[in-house]
Amino acid sequence: MRVTLEEISVRKAGRALVRDLTLQAASGEVLGLIGPNGSGKSTALRCLYRAIRPSSGRVWLDDTELAALPLRESARRIAAVTQDSGADLDFTVFETVAMGRFPHPRDPRDTGYSVEALCRAAMRRTDTTHLVERGLLSLSGGERQRVMIARALVQQPSVLVLDEPTNHLDVRHQVELLSYLRGCGLTVLVALHDLNLAAACCDRLAVFHDGSVVGTGTPSEVLTPSAVHRVFGVTPAMVPHPDTGVVQLHYTLDPENAEGKQL
Numbered sequence: 053m054r055v056t057l058e059e060i061s062v063r064k065a066g067r068a069l070v071r072d073l074t075l076q077a078a079s080g081e082v083l084g085l086i087g088p089n090g091s092g093k094s095t096a097l098r099c100l101y102r103a104i105r106p107s108s109g110r111v112w113l114d115d116t117e118l119a120a121l122p123l124r125e126s127a128r129r130i131a132a133v134t135q136d137s138g139a140d141l142d143f144t145v146f147e148t149v150a151m152g153r154f155p156h157p158r159d160p161r162d163t164g165y166s167v168e169a170l171c172r173a174a175m176r177r178t179d180t181t182h183l184v185e186r187g188l189l190s191l192s193g194g195e196r197q198r199v200m201i202a203r204a205l206v207q208q209p210s211v212l213v214l215d216e217p218t219n220h221l222d223v224r225h226q227v228e229l230l231s232y233l234r235g236c237g238l239t240v241l242v243a244l245h246d247l248n249l250a251a252a253c254c255d256r257l258a259v260f261h262d263g264s265v266v267g268t269g270t271p272s273e274v275l276t277p278s279a280v281h282r283v284f285g286v287t288p289a290m291v292p293h294p295d296t297g298v299v300q301l302h303y304t305l306d307p308e309n310a311e312g313k314q315l
């Protein structure tokens with residue numbers, strides 16, 4: 053399913069959070085959203101999973117305008133894993149994962165077995181089976197994040213939206229998740245801060261800066277030293293990955309640079 057954000061603007065308290073933002077992910081493409089803190093990545097994704105309504109512009113799923121779809125219908129097509137997903141849900145892991153079926157009408161012939169099988173498969177994929185009886189609130193940040201990804205998979209969407217899905221994950225689970233995203237065949241829009249993971253995982257990247265998209269292209273087209281310096285204010289060294297050839301960034305830590313700067 054193709055996803056298009058067309059000239060989206062979002063205004064809050066008299067300020068534009070994103071401005072005239074246009075973005076397209078082809079069907080089955082993994083599109084990475086990268087950019088500094090506050091550049092508008094989450095705001096753009098929120099318009100897609102309908103947590104906020106754009107002040108102007110349109111969102112399309114193939115040729116259907118998102119705003120014309122009932123919420124439940126769009127929830128069948130789009131699953132979102134957000135930065136704060138599940139932070140306040142007092143349910144067991146299994147109950148939480150099973151909530152992914154909520155947008156789907158219940159088939160009267162469904163004995164519950166197929167839903168359970170779907171949940172078990174999603175928990176196996178996200179390495180959360182051993183947590184099945186645990187309360188969500190008792191989990192670590194990374195465990196909870198993997199449970200929320202399992203819930204999104206159980207939704208069986210065509211479009212997967214993930215906002216910083218790796219931020220609590222250890223390196224093994226980061227690699228497993230991003231490997232899954234690369235091969236899953238769904239249209240994926242994923243905001244990532246780690247540019248090396250973004251380069252390894254994504255077919256194309258959209259670079260956000262100050263509420264606008266300032267560049268799109270393959271990782272090697274977009275991640276040039278000058279572009280990274282312009283947008284992020286750091287100058288990395290670039291080397292190709294020895295096995296895949298994908299561009300990788302290396303940073304030099306310079307204490308001189310930090311003097312007088314506010315973090």
Ligand SMILES: Nc1ncnc2c1ncn2[C@@H]1O[C@H](COP(=O)(O)OP(=O)(O)OP(=O)(O)O)[C@@H](O)[C@H]1O
Pocket residue numbers: 064065069087088089090091092093094095096260
């Ligand atoms: N509800 C809101 N009211 C006012 N300003 C907001 C609101 N939500 C977001 N913003 C502001 O909009 C800008 C874009 O925020 P957004 O969360 O989209 O950025 P981001 O690129 O996802 O950042 P990060 O990488 O830090 O997650 C920021 O300056 C943020 O403070």
